[in-house]
Amino acid sequence: MNNAILVYASMSGNTELMATYIAEGVREKEIQLDVKECFEIDPEELVNYDGIIIGSYTWGEGELPDELLDFYDEMDHLDFHLKKSAVFGSGSTLYSNYGGAVDLLVEKLKQIGADIIADPLKIELTPTEKDEIVCKEFGRQFAEKLIAS
Template sequence: MKVFIGYISLSGNTEKMAVIIKDRLAACGCEVELERLDTIETDTLKDYDLVLIGSYTWNKEELPYEAMEFYEELGQADVQGVKAACFGSDDLSYTDTYTAIDMLLKKMKGHGAYVYEETLKIHQKTTTYNQIKMCENFADQVLMWSNKRKKWRLFSRSRVLNILHYVKSASL
């Protein structure tokens, strides 16, 4: 399975989450590409079986500036049917937490991506065993969800083909 992880990180907290998720998915046999969000072309997202987007949180209802172009481009890009999940880091000392992660998820969903509704959010650094485990579990769950969707799509497709075949032979 081809996976893309795009992230932005100012002080390295979201990047660390991205690396843990990448290592976990790679250990599960995925071919994973990890890149900063501000260097990617949104149209290439549909080339992957699964896309994970990571961001830190920045001010009330605002995206970090490095994510703005990506966010704007999502409006024009073809992300129909792309399977996507979001994660990131925030700081509980702020009153508005996680807005960027939720904004990105909502935007992907609004433009036709299939989103994994649960997001992974960690306050500040990922250092403890539990926090590392949270990232690994998130990777496992997203992968399982994505595989289920794939099987369901194959199943639906073969059912449609069977029905078409039946209709065709019945009309002969």
């Protein structure tokens, strides 16, 4: 059976809400999924999972939030070859680098060998009812691709 983890950083609750919706979509496909905030897990634990989903809000002009910086840096020495991954996050289009943290996480995962199996998902601020549907579908599609691999 495939197992997956969803790790996220959230300040205002927007990314946490996205994580909840995405997790619902993944679990609909009967994937064993653990959900944790980034400070609850050591990045080395990620290698124990077949699928890895990481979510973050974007701080300022496209930066990672402070609570994710150590986690992000500690991923440098990990080998994610054969790991299926996806990234999501909330942001604001008021900034020129909308959802920049999502882009940084995608690049990090690629650098350490992960196979990105879903297009990155960015949601403007608080997820709407329409965004809830999009998040759940993101989770379902991730799970389907994980199962198929």
